[in-house]
Amino acid sequence: MNELRIADLEKKDITTWDFARIKGELESALAIYDNAVYTDATIKSAKDDKATLAKAKKLVEDRRKEFKETCLAPYAAVEPQIKELVAMIEEKRVQIDEVVKDYTERQKQAKERLVRACYDKNAKGLGIYANVLYGRILDPRWLNKTTKREKYQEEMLAAINKAEQDIKKIQDMESPFVDVLIDVYAATLSVDEVKSKHEELMQAMRKAGLEQVKQVLNVEKKEDEKRVAAKDENSTTVRFFTDKSTLGQILNFAKFIGADYEICGE
Numbered sequence: 001m002n003e004l005r006i007a008d009l010e011k012k013d014i015t016t017w018d019f020a021r022i023k024g025e026l027e028s029a030l031a032i033y034d035n036a037v038y039t040d041a042t043i044k045s046a047k048d049d050k051a052t053l054a055k056a057k058k059l060v061e062d063r064r065k066e067f068k069e070t071c072l073a074p075y076a077a078v079e080p081q082i083k084e085l086v087a088m089i090e091e092k093r094v095q096i097d098e099v100v101k102d103y104t105e106r107q108k109q110a111k112e113r114l115v116r117a118c119y120d121k122n123a124k125g126l127g128i129y130a131n132v133l134y135g136r137i138l139d140p141r142w143l144n145k146t147t148k149r150e151k152y153q154e155e156m157l158a159a160i161n162k163a164e165q166d167i168k169k170i171q172d173m174e175s176p177f178v179d180v181l182i183d184v185y186a187a188t189l190s191v192d193e194v195k196s197k198h199e200e201l202m203q204a205m206r207k208a209g210l211e212q213v214k215q216v217l218n219v220e221k222k223e224d225e226k227r228v229a230a231k232d233e234n235s236t237t238v239r240f241f242t243d244k245s246t247l248g249q250i251l252n253f254a255k256f257i258g259a260d261y262e263i264c265g266e
Contacts, residue, residue: 010059014067108143115142118153125164132186133163166191177201 009017033053038046115138123130137159142152169191170181175198184197254260 009063014063107145111143111145114149115152115156118149119156119160122153122157123160126160126167129163129167129182129186133189136186136189137163163189170194173198175201176205 009022033049036049116134119134119137120130123134126133137156139152139155139159141147142156166185166189167182170185171178173181173195175181177198180201181194181198185191185194188194
């Protein structure tokens, strides 16, 4: 490495550097290292070369940093004052933004009350599932101020109609897990997901040795006056007509799927 040329760079103002010339000279000076071979015997030479290159790098980097500080000095002088002005503006902007957000939220809430009233009026066909399906059927765009009643009502009616048809399909499956499947549908609005869950439960039932349940299971949905205070209005009463051995398997499967049960008599 030509150390005299490196020293020259240290003495000159960086704005006067001829970068094209310096790059050419640097390439020539560095070329001597391309074919350098270092062995254990010449390790001192390797260390010296490493030190020479580190010195050259530090020189260029130091001059760069010095020049950067010089260039940024005028900006550094005014930056605190600029930030102070911005903070003053931002403080008032945030205050006004809170007012705007509050107004927007109240407008949305008012719009949702109208949307919900429209939904409740048209979703009677969903029966006990209307409430749980509302959150899935609701399209956030309906709450926008620019969305007209005719628009969201049209889309809502289409969504409700589809949900009614889907629930009918699920009920027509005559699955012993219909309530679980309805819950899956309420979470996904997907009949495909429901079918997948049904098959998963049926496979689990078969693995548990409960294939015969399909022949002895009689599911009745009705309110039980003695238990209504303790049970959710959407609960299902299930009666099993079978022998004790099979009943034990059924109860084991109920535990497997996390279902609550109560034995009322022999």
